[in-house]
Amino acid sequence: MADCPVCLAKKEDEDTLVSTIKTEDGMVVVPKEHVAILEQTPDDVVGAMFVKANLALLQMFETGIQGANLILNNGVTAGQALPHVALQLVERKENDGLFPLWQPKQLPEDAMNQIQEKMTEAIQNTDAPAEDKPKTESKPQTKNEEKKENAFIRRVFRRVP
Numbered sequence: 001m002a003d004c005p006v007c008l009a010k011k012e013d014e015d016t017l018v019s020t021i022k023t024e025d026g027m028v029v030v031p032k033e034h035v036a037i038l039e040q041t042p043d044d045v046v047g048a049m050f051v052k053a054n055l056a057l058l059q060m061f062e063t064g065i066q067g068a069n070l071i072l073n074n075g076v077t078a079g080q081a082l083p084h085v086a087l088q089l090v091e092r093k094e095n096d097g098l099f100p101l102w103q104p105k106q107l108p109e110d111a112m113n114q115i116q117e118k119m120t121e122a123i124q125n126t127d128a129p130a131e132d133k134p135k136t137e138s139k140p141q142t143k144n145e146e147k148k149e150n151a152f153i154r155r156v157f158r159r160v161p
């Protein structure tokens with residue numbers, strides 16, 4: 001789209017489906033081709049946006065941020081201000097004062113306990129011998145790759161509230 005500010009913006013890097021744009025408080029992942037709303041975005045592009053966001057977050061966490069909000073305002077009613085789909089990655093640090101009006105919903109104690117039990121079970125299953133794991137991968141992993149993956153999963157779960 002010729003007059004779309006996202007299409008005209010200088011991109012930080014390019015790949016075949018998505019681009020990133022640095023912002024004051026993080027970055028934005030956008031489809032390379034113009035699409036106005038998420039429902040118009042091809043599935044492979046939606047997937048590429050989240051893969052790119054995930055890789056970017058890994059780099060961002062190395063710089064000392066403590067969390068991130070992924071925001072995709074889809075539609076004017078939802079606060080979409082740009083005419084182009086954009087996944088915002090907002091860097092967060094404790095007591096940074098961002099989103100003071102966006103209070104998290106408080107779950108009852110029993111619901112929190114159920115979530116904790118499920119997460120604990122999931123973490124424990126990552127330590128199970130390979131033969132107990134679901135067969136979801138097509139190629140076998142070496143013990144070293146498996147240890148790296150388990151360490152990664154544990155690191156990710158440590159950031160979970």
Ligand SMILES: [Zn+2]
Pocket residue numbers: 001004005006007033034035083084
């Ligand atoms: Zn555009």
